Amino acid sequence: MSRLATDHLSPRQKLALSVLACVLVAIVAAPLREVLDLANMAMLFLLVVLLVAVSLGRGPAVLASVFGVLLFDIFFVPPHFSLAVANLQYLITFAVMLATALITGHLTATLKEQAAEAKRRERRTRALYEAASRLAGALDVGQVREIVDGFVAGELGGRCHLLLGDSPAAIRTAASGFSATLAEAVLSDGLRRSDQEAGQRIYLPLRAPMRARGVLVVDASKPPVEDELALLDALASLTAIAVERLHYVEVAQQSELQMVTERLRSSILSALSHDLRTPLTVLVGLADSIALAPALSAPVLENAAALRDQAARLAGLVGNLLEMARLNAGSVTLRQEWQPLEEVVGSSLKLLGAALGRHRLRIDLAPDLPLLRFDAVLIERVLCNLLENAAKYSPAAGEIRLAAELAGDWVEISVSDEGPGFPDLIAEQLFGMFVRGSGESAMPGTGLGLAICRAIVDAHGGRIRIENLAGRGGRVVVALPRGEPPAVEEEA
Template sequence: MTVVICIGTTLVATPLLGHLDLANIVMLFLLAVLVIAVKLGRNAAVLASILSVLLFDVFFVAPRFSLAVSDIQYLVTFAVMLVTGLTTAHFTSVLRQKALEAEQREQRTEGLYQLARQLAGTLTTEQVVEIAKGFVKEQLAAECAILVPDDLRKNLARTSPACSLPIESHLAKVALESGKLVRSDEMSGMGYAPLYLPLHASMRIRGVLAVRFADNSTEPSSDTISLLEALASLLAVALERLHYVEIAQATEVKMLTERLRSSILSALSHDLRTPLTAMVGLADSLFLIKPALPSAALETAQALHEQSARLAGMVGNLLDMARLNAGEVTLRREWQPLEEVVGAGIKLLGNALADHPVKVELPADLPLLEFDAVLVERVLCNLLENAAKYAPPHTSIELSAQRTGNTVAVMVKDRGIGFPEHRGDELFNMFVRGQAESGKPGVGLGLAICKAIVEAHGGHIHAENRPDGGACVTFTLPVGNPPVVEEEPA
């Protein structure tokens, strides 16, 4: 094409030789060089500059049709013509290259904008992966894969099992831990992805983007790396948004479930409490009949009373749990000694502790605590009753307290079989029992009620097994700023 244009320029200028000065004919050739530089690029423009000088010398400078030059001044013309043509070719090609780069940047910017719009509407991680693959393939003619860490952030897994891109797991893990781009040209020759970019989000690194180019021998430019970093940033934001959306949805479902469960428990408890109270009262009235009933009937009345009382206690637990979850319980805090509540709780249990001696160890310098006596007494009763229920007969139950910093820790220990391993926190959920198939009566609400009451007081409760056998439940109450109690004169 360059040769054709130069020859065409010569054919156009030849009839004008007698009418135009040679300087004007030179302008025609420079115009041809400029057109070639704009349309065909630098190399073609350099060739056009050399051809234009030769054609001008052969066809327009005397003696014509030879490379001989009769006037030495034409050598200057040739030199200026060649330099002008080469300079024009250079600057024109540079401008053309800049225009192409600007157009490419505009296309990539538009692509990133469209990518951000698409990622904003994604609902699943699979959609994010598909959008990222399409963008990388369209903009860079490359393949990509997104790797996300597990809960412990020790291993990386593909978000799409159908992805066949070979991944070097060690390099991906280095990128995840260091938070920097990792590149290995050696891996590209083996078919693996050579680039691994961490997905930086606002809270933490959400994963790694692995990229492999179609032409492994081509080194990615700085613009390509910048584009991939922008892509990684958008993907990280999208993945973090989906993560928090899942958490919000799970939390909302859990809240609705707990609210529904509390409503059902509250309704059932209110409806069952009245007939159960009536049954307990009727069972007690059988002992007051004159003349007295036969011994067999009294034993039946006693069993009826015990079972009705146990069922009434379960219903009371259900109602208390519903109230605690709904936040309807108002704490009546008062400054008082812990030993009074401990004594009241032990006396209230009565026959439940008949086969288990209770050893109480409370320091003499234990400070006054601000708590709701009725609720804390309920906590102690539940813990002591559980200990008596699961400990072997005639084994002791230990209740002790000690001050640790700004809290007072109260411990209830027994010599039973202990708690199942790795279920310490789970035991404080509603309807969870240490032994699901246990023959002991109960519905798994005692520890849940204890947790709700203790946390309402600003404390903490946990369960553990004793090294020498048995279980230990510890709950804490804040010390606060107790009032100063002056000693009475002797």
């Protein structure tokens, strides 16, 4: 009888079959007791024990050993049909026969169990390999859930749930219907835990190479043994790697989409700026010529001056667009030279002219400022943008302060005002393109000033930050690296 044919039998049925096998052997061998020796008869019963151990297992084999010795004594050892023994030497035969049968049955059953365990492990290893292959090709989290749930149902007869999240708050949100406390503990310390109150529910951490990605919850149909727990640990590790791979695929796709969007936007800005720059320059020149005509009336001259100012402002906006497009395209070559900061500050103030209006300007430059290596034209653009922003959002007679001082290996240049300050929630976002603070829609501008400043400062290896002052107002701080200026030889 093969193993597959007996796997569905109950323990009582297996014991009954072992007894029936011994009885059949006794019936078949009974007519041959005058022909065969008792030693050969004993071999027949040992053969039955061996077959029972192979097909039915250890328990039926033990029963067959004992029952076979009894049948051998009753039917084949004189006096027949009695447990009495005519010769005491047969007791040794019985003992050896029983011991041999027990040992043979035990070894055979052990080998059978080891073979079955090896096949079971091979089948689970193959199933785990197939699950790993499918997880490697999963396109979304839904497919990962389906693959993992199918593996647990097929190998352990249970169900599983994925609680995804890399923070306690995310796990608490995902653990609806489960123990949020256990899920958070498993996520934090990375140890497997069991929920005794929920039956055979096991919480396993999804620990990926970079970070924990969530918790795998398994509802087993029976208490899992040690090798099944090891199988679940391997499954959790494969699931975590698959989830992390999908996360970084999504991040890469978003980054690529953002890069394509930025390139397209820069191309559009560059094209529009080039196309608009020439007519705007002509428009500014015509407005200047109209404003300088002596024979015009006062209202016409006022309108001409307003036209000139608006055309100049529009030309400045287009210039900012073109500058931002050039900086994003990486086509700007820095012409860095060692020079004093005072010169670029003076040229910036001269360039601004009346743009500061009636604001009070305060200049505080430390006397021990060293020479700095920078592109004077670009740093001039940074200072002009920061001063224009300060004048735009400060009160009409407010103070604007431009200061510079040493700060370790950096020289910090700050522009502060007495305006409303920067909104805290979007402080870092203000350095993005076309991003403006709340409540600024009435102010002219495109939201490119700080973006241009950051691009220029980053190109110089510096840093820029914004902060709100303790009383009222905001401050933009630009930090440029100090460096080592070349030595200047004294004249003889």
